[in-house]
Amino acid sequence: MPPKGKSDAAGYQRLLQDLSAGTPGRLYLFYGEETYLRDHYLTKLREMILTGGMGEFNLHEIPARDMSPRRLEEALDCLPMMAQRTLVQVTDYDLFKAGEKDREEYVRLLSDLPEYVCLVFVYDLIPYKGDARTKLAGAIKRSGTAVNFARQETGELVKWVRRRFRALGKNIDANLASELIFLCGDLMTNLIGEIEKIGAYAKGENITRGDIDAVATPQLDAVVFRMTDAIGAGKFDQAAQVLGELFQMQEPPIKILWSLGRNMRQLYSARLALEGGRGASYVAELWGLRPFQAEKLMGAARRFSLPWCRRAVVRCGEADLAMKSTGQDGQQLLTQLLLELAAPARRPAQPGRQGGAYA
Numbered sequence: 001m002p003p004k005g006k007s008d009a010a011g012y013q014r015l016l017q018d019l020s021a022g023t024p025g026r027l028y029l030f031y032g033e034e035t036y037l038r039d040h041y042l043t044k045l046r047e048m049i050l051t052g053g054m055g056e057f058n059l060h061e062i063p064a065r066d067m068s069p070r071r072l073e074e075a076l077d078c079l080p081m082m083a084q085r086t087l088v089q090v091t092d093y094d095l096f097k098a099g100e101k102d103r104e105e106y107v108r109l110l111s112d113l114p115e116y117v118c119l120v121f122v123y124d125l126i127p128y129k130g131d132a133r134t135k136l137a138g139a140i141k142r143s144g145t146a147v148n149f150a151r152q153e154t155g156e157l158v159k160w161v162r163r164r165f166r167a168l169g170k171n172i173d174a175n176l177a178s179e180l181i182f183l184c185g186d187l188m189t190n191l192i193g194e195i196e197k198i199g200a201y202a203k204g205e206n207i208t209r210g211d212i213d214a215v216a217t218p219q220l221d222a223v224v225f226r227m228t229d230a231i232g233a234g235k236f237d238q239a240a241q242v243l244g245e246l247f248q249m250q251e252p253p254i255k256i257l258w259s260l261g262r263n264m265r266q267l268y269s270a271r272l273a274l275e276g277g278r279g280a281s282y283v284a285e286l287w288g289l290r291p292f293q294a295e296k297l298m299g300a301a302r303r304f305s306l307p308w309c310r311r312a313v314v315r316c317g318e319a320d321l322a323m324k325s326t327g328q329d330g331q332q333l334l335t336q337l338l339l340e341l342a343a344p345a346r347r348p349a350q351p352g353r354q355g356g357a358y359a
Contacts, residue, residue, distance in 0.1 A: 011147040018145075019044055024085075026113040027144025029121045031128035034149040036188035041147075042122065045087065049118055052083040060086060064093040069105035076109065080116050088119045092126050095136060103136050110139040119144070151186055154178070154290045161191065165207060168199035172207040178292045180212055185219045186290065220251060224259040225296070227338075228267065232303035236342040243338055253330025254323055260337075261316035268309040270294075270301035312341055 018024050024045055030038050050058055060075040067090055075088045095106055113119060130137050130146065140146065152160065161177040172180070184194045194216050202211040223246060230239035246256050270283050284294035301309070319337045323330050 009148070009150070011145045012149065014145045015041060015147045019048065022048065024048060024118050025144055026115065026117055027110060027119050027140065029123070029128060029130075029140065029144065029146040030149065031123035031146070032149035033151055034188055035124070036192060037152075038122070038124075038149040041149075042089075042120065045118065045120065049085050049087045050083070052081075054082040057081045058083050058086045060088045062088070062090045062093070064091065067093040069102055069109065072106070073109055076114060076117055076119070085116045085118055088117060089122060090120070091122045092124055093121065094123075094126055094129075095121065095140075096129065096131055096134065103134070107135050107139045110136075110143050113143055152188070154181075154186075154292065157181060157186060157188075160188065161195065164192065164195045165199060168196070169205070170199050170202055170207050171205055176207060176209060176212070179209070180216065181290075182293060182296065183212065183218045183222045184216055185222075220246075220255065220259050221263070224256065224263050225300075227260070228263050229300055231338075231342050232300055239338060239342055240335075243334065247331055253334050254320075256334060257316065257320055257323060257330070257337075260334075261313070261320060264309070264312045264316050266297055267301055267304065268306075268313050270297045271304060271306050271309045274298065274301055275306055315340055 014025075015028065019041070028045075030042065032038065046055075046059070050056075052058075058080050060078060062071055062075060072088070072090070075086075078086055080086045095103070098106065110119075128146070130140070151157075158174050158177045158181070161180060162172055162174070165172045165177075180194065180198075181191070184191060197215045198207060198211050201215045202208070223242060227239045227242040230236070230242060243256075266283075266287055266289075269286060273279070273283050273286075280291065280294040280298045283289065283297060284291055287294075287297075289297065304312075315337060319333050322328055323333050
């Protein structure tokens with residue numbers, strides 16, 4: 001998936017500027033998919049504010065179950081001890097779902113925050129859905145910053161992966177770092193664990209593809225792509241082996257089929273893009289893919305004809321309907337579907353025919 005929330009990047013940049021200058025603001029709302037980044041900068045805020053040896057006295061944490069205008073006001077009124085500021089953290093409380101009377105009180109409190117306070121609302125298990133039309137949203141905008149910790153851009157993510165490996169005394173080149181992101185997903189929260197596993201396993205200083213394949217846990221979409229890629233290369237046995245691995249991993253057949261169907265729709269759109277003279281950037285924008293993912297998809301699409309792609313999409317839809325409505329065995333349906341998709345690979349190429357063996 002691509003980075004999300006680009007329109008919210010200003011809040012993230014503002015936070016970086018505040019921390020760089022050593023002057024945290026008085027109000028932040030932390031939310032977004034990238035929990036690794038969120039926790040990282042929340043730790044930095046704590047380290048910067050909770051100084052002077054009295055950190056625990058200047059930290060006031062309010063869980064959602066205890067949150068109320070009165071409880072918040074009490075925390076805001078606590079003066080710092082042997083430090084310049086206090087930190088108030090409210091976790092998983094949806095301000096915008098509070099009652100009307102409480103919202104009015106929150107508007108009053110947020111509009112007049114003491115200079116010594118840094119108030120942080122952390123949205124972890126609940127989504128942040130602000131309503132810009134409300135007085136509460138206006139008070140938040142005037143007094144603080146909403147920070148969306150979104151998935152990172154490809155270039156920054158590759159740099160981060162390489163830095164994390166260097167911290168473990170290992171090196172990984174940019175192309176292999178991109179492969180790791182494709183294989184394991186683009187959330188730092190998941191990648192950090194994979195990086196630590198690979199770094200501990202690798203014997204040499206330079207990370208190899210073998211090191212990654214040996215211990216990394218791939219996401220379902222990446223495994224299904226391997227299966228499709230094997231079909232495109234005419235390697236049915238390899239495709240069947242990948243499907244068998246998914247069964248051994250006890251992935252639900254309906255989940256595998258959903259991913260396979262999505263992959264086939266992407267492949268079909270990529271083939272249509274090739275027919276229309278469009279490039280990878282068009283497909284990336286259409287599906288919300290990262291550039292290297294779109295390039296992989298375009299490369300795979302070159303192996304298939306347009307009729308094959310169209311038929312594959314139809315058959316995936318039919319298999320999905322059968323799996324949901326007829327009660328047929330899911331693994332059997334998937335195996336039969338794989339046989340049908342791989343069938344063109346067994347036919348010899350016909351000279352001069354577009355798409356060769358896959359027409």
